[in-house]
Amino acid sequence: MILKAEKLSREFIRESRGTNRFIAVKETDLTVEGGIFTVIMGRSGSGKSTLLNMLGGLLEPTSGKVSYDSVDIYGLSDGELSRLRNGSVGFIPQGQTALHSLSVIENILMPYTLFREDITEAEKYAEELMERLDIAELKNEMPSALSGGELRRMAIARAVIRKPGIIFADEPTGDLDDENTETVFGFLRDSARAGAAVIAVTHENTASKYADRVLRMTAGELQG
Amino acid sequence: MSIFKSLPFRNIAGKPVRSFVLVLLTALLSLTVMGGSLIVSSLRKGLDSLEARLGADVMVVPYEQATKTKIEDIVLQGSTGYFYMDKTFMDKVAEREGIGEISPQFYLASASSSCCSIPVQIIGFDPETDFTISPWIKRSYGKELGKLDVVVGNDLNAFVGDTLTFYGQECHVAAKLDKTGTSYDTTVFANADTIKALIQSSLDLKMNNFSDIDPDKVVSCILINAGEGYSADEVVNDINLHVKKVKAIKTKEMITGISDSLSGVSEVIGILIAAVWILGVVILLLAFTMSVNERKKEFAVLRVMGASRRKLAAIVLQEALITGIIGGIAGVLLGLLIVLPFNSVIEETLKLPFLLPGAGGIAVYSAAALIAAAAAGAAASGISAFRISRIDTGLILRGEN
Numbered sequence: 001m002i003l004k005a006e007k008l009s010r011e012f013i014r015e016s017r018g019t020n021r022f023i024a025v026k027e028t029d030l031t032v033e034g035g036i037f038t039v040i041m042g043r044s045g046s047g048k049s050t051l052l053n054m055l056g057g058l059l060e061p062t063s064g065k066v067s068y069d070s071v072d073i074y075g076l077s078d079g080e081l082s083r084l085r086n087g088s089v090g091f092i093p094q095g096q097t098a099l100h101s102l103s104v105i106e107n108i109l110m111p112y113t114l115f116r117e118d119i120t121e122a123e124k125y126a127e128e129l130m131e132r133l134d135i136a137e138l139k140n141e142m143p144s145a146l147s148g149g150e151l152r153r154m155a156i157a158r159a160v161i162r163k164p165g166i167i168f169a170d171e172p173t174g175d176l177d178d179e180n181t182e183t184v185f186g187f188l189r190d191s192a193r194a195g196a197a198v199i200a201v202t203h204e205n206t207a208s209k210y211a212d213r214v215l216r217m218t219a220g221e222l223q224g
Numbered sequence: 225m226s227i228f229k230s231l232p233f234r235n236i237a238g239k240p241v242r243s244f245v246l247v248l249l250t251a252l253l254s255l256t257v258m259g260g261s262l263i264v265s266s267l268r269k270g271l272d273s274l275e276a277r278l279g280a281d282v283m284v285v286p287y288e289q290a291t292k293t294k295i296e297d298i299v300l301q302g303s304t305g306y307f308y309m310d311k312t313f314m315d316k317v318a319e320r321e322g323i324g325e326i327s328p329q330f331y332l333a334s335a336s337s338s339c340c341s342i343p344v345q346i347i348g349f350d351p352e353t354d355f356t357i358s359p360w361i362k363r364s365y366g367k368e369l370g371k372l373d374v375v376v377g378n379d380l381n382a383f384v385g386d387t388l389t390f391y392g393q394e395c396h397v398a399a400k401l402d403k404t405g406t407s408y409d410t411t412v413f414a415n416a417d418t419i420k421a422l423i424q425s426s427l428d429l430k431m432n433n434f435s436d437i438d439p440d441k442v443v444s445c446i447l448i449n450a451g452e453g454y455s456a457d458e459v460v461n462d463i464n465l466h467v468k469k470v471k472a473i474k475t476k477e478m479i480t481g482i483s484d485s486l487s488g489v490s491e492v493i494g495i496l497i498a499a500v501w502i503l504g505v506v507i508l509l510l511a512f513t514m515s516v517n518e519r520k521k522e523f524a525v526l527r528v529m530g531a532s533r534r535k536l537a538a539i540v541l542q543e544a545l546i547t548g549i550i551g552g553i554a555g556v557l558l559g560l561l562i563v564l565p566f567n568s569v570i571e572e573t574l575k576l577p578f579l580l581p582g583a584g585g586i587a588v589y590s591a592a593a594l595i596a597a598a599a600a601g602a603a604a605s606g607i608s609a610f611r612i613s614r615i616d617t618g619l620i621l622r623g624e625n
C-alpha cells in the first residue's frame with residue numbers, strides 16, 4: 001500500500017492566543033510505501049498527533065489531501081472510510097484506549113466482532129500476537145486488571161489484528177520499560193518487513209535503531 | 225458470536241449502575257402506562273357491565289327512601305339499607321302510559337350466612353315478569369330457578385352444588401354469575417317462593433323481625449323498560465306526576481354520578497401518567513446525554529477500529545432498546561403485581577365498579593406499555609446517538625489522554 005499526503009495542513013481556532021488561527025501542521029508532503037518503517041520525532045506540541053490523525057483518516061485536514069493507493073480518503077463517504085479504516089488501517093492512538101466492558105482478547109478481536117464476523121481464525125492470530133507482545137497470560141483479564149504498558153500492547157495487538165496495509169502508532173511506547181520498548185519497535189519493524197507501511201510517532205531515541213527513515217517535526221513542519 | 229456477547233449487551237453488563245438507572249426509569253414509565261390503563265379500563269368495564277346488568281330504563285322506589293339515601297349506593301354498592309312499599313303501587317305504576325316491561329324486586333338482608341362473613345344482599349325477583357336478571361341467569365344456569373335454588377354473585381365463596389344456609393334454611397347453589405364489578409358480585413338471587421321460605425324460617429327461628437314484610441304484599445323497587453315509542457324521560461315524568469309516594473329514577477342518571485367520578489379518576493390518572501412521563505423522559509434525556517459525554521472516548525476508539533457514524537448510533541440505540549425492553553417488562557410485571565392482587569382494594573378505595581379486562585385485554589395493555597417504554601428509551605437515546613455521530617474522532621483522541 002502507498003500512502004501519499006499532498007500539501008496537507010491543519011489549523012485550529014484558538015480563543016486565548018493573540019491570533020485566532022493556529023497552524024498545528026503546515027503544508028506537508030509525504031509518501032510512505034509498504035515495507036518501510038517511518039519514525040516521526042519531535043517536541044511536544046509540534047503537531048505529530050495532528051499529522052498522524054489526518055494521515056489515518058481520523059481528522060479532516062484544513063487543506064491538502066491524503067490518498068491510499070491513489071484513493072482520496074477524505075473524498076470517501078463516512079461508511080466507505082470507516083470500512084477502509086477497519087480493514088486496511090491499524091491505528092494505535094496516543095493515550096489509553098481500552099474498551100472496559102470487554103476482556104483483553106475481546107478488545108483485540110473487536111475489529112472483527114464489531115461487524116459480527118467469524119473469529120475462529122482471528123483468535124489464533126490474536127494469540128500469536130499476544131505471545132509476541134508478551135501479554136499471552138492476560139488473555140481473559142479485564143482491562144482494569146492491566147498495567148498501562150500492558151494496555152498499550154493490547155492496543156497494538158488490536159490495531160494489527162486484521163493485518164492492515166498501513167499501521168500508525170502514536171507514542172506506542174509511552175508507558176513501556178526499556179525491554180518492552182525494544183519489543184514494540186521490533187514488532188513494528190517486522191510488520192513493515194511483512195509489507196505494511198508503518199508510521200510511528202515517538203520521543204524515544206532507540207526508535208531510530210529500528211526505523212528505515214526518521215523524520216523530524218518542528219512547530220508544524222516536517223523535515224526529512 | 226452469541227448475541228449476549230455483542231457490544232451493546234457487554235456495555236450494559238459492564239456498567240451495572242448506569243444500566244440499572246436506565247432500566248429503573250423505563251420501568252417507571254411502563255409501570256405508569258400499565259397501571260394507569262389497567263385501572264382506567266377496569267373502571268370503564270365496570271361501568272359498562274353495570275349498565276348492562278341494570279338492564280332497566282327506570283327504577284321506582286318509595287319516595288321517602290329516595291330522599292333519605294342515595295339509591296345508587298344501595299343498588300350499586302350493596303349498602304345494606306332496605307326499604308319496602310305496598311304492592312298496590314306496582315299496579316298503579318303499571319297503569320301509566322308508556323310502560324313496556326315491568327317487574328318488582330324484593331331486597332332482603334342476611335346478617336349471617338354460611339358462605340360469608342359479611343352480610344349479603346338477597347334479591348328476590350318475580351320469574352314471571354322479570355326481564356333484568358332472568359336472561360342473565362338463564363345464560364349461566366340454563367333453566368329456571370326452583371324453590372330454594374339460589375344464584376350467587378362471583379365474589380361469594382360458594383360454588384355450584386354447594387348448600388348455603390340463610391336463616392336456618394338450606395339453599396342450593398344453582399349457578400354462579402360472571403364477575404360484574406358491581407354489588408351484584410356479592411348478591412344472592414332467588415325467586416319469590418324462596419324469599420318467602422327464608423322469611424318464614426327466620427320468623428320460626430326468631431332470628432329476625434320480618435313479620436311486617438310479606439313478599440306477597442310489599443316490594444322494594446319496581447323496574448321498568450319504556451314501551452315502544454316512549455322515552456325513559458317520559459315514563460319517569462309521567463310516574464312522578466301521577467303516582468304519589470313513589471319516586472321514579474332514570475337508571476342512566478344513577479350511572480351518571482358514577483360515570484362522572486370515573487372521568488374524574490381517569491383524569492387524575494391521566495395527569496399522573498403525563499407528569500411521570502415528562503419527568504421520566506427528561507431524566508432519560510439527561511442520563512443519555514451525560515453518558516455520551518462520559519463515553520466519548522470509548523466511541524472514538526470504536527471509530528478508530530472502523531465503526532461508522534451509523535454503527536455507533538446503532539450501538540447506542542440497541543443499548544437503549546435493551547434497557548428499555550427490560551425496564552418495560554419489569555414495569556408491566558410490577559403493574560400486574562400491583563393491580564391484579566389488589567383490585568378489590570382499589571375498588572373499595574375508589575368506590576366505583578371495577579372489572580379487570582380479560583387476558584386478551586391485559587396482553588394488549590402490556591404490549592402497549594412495553595412498546596411505549598422501549599420507544600421512550602430509544603427516542604431519548606436518539607438525540608445522543610446523533611450527537612455521537614457528530615463526534616470528530618481525531619479531536620477526541622487528542623483531548624483525553
Ligand SMILES: Nc1ncnc2c1ncn2[C@@H]1O[C@H](COP(=O)(O)OP(=O)(O)OP(=O)(O)O)[C@@H](O)[C@H]1O
Nearest residue numbers: 012013024043044045046047048049050051619622
Ligand atoms: N483541537 C485543538 N484545538 C486547538 N488546538 C489544538 C487542537 N489540537 C491540537 N492543537 C494544538 O496543535 C498543536 C499540536 O498538537 P499535537 O497534539 O499534534 O502535538 P504533538 O506533537 O502530538 O504533542 P505531544 O508530543 O505532546 O503529543 C498543539 O500546540 C496543540 O495545542
Ligand SMILES: [Mg+2]
Nearest residue numbers: 048049050094
Ligand atoms: Mg501527540
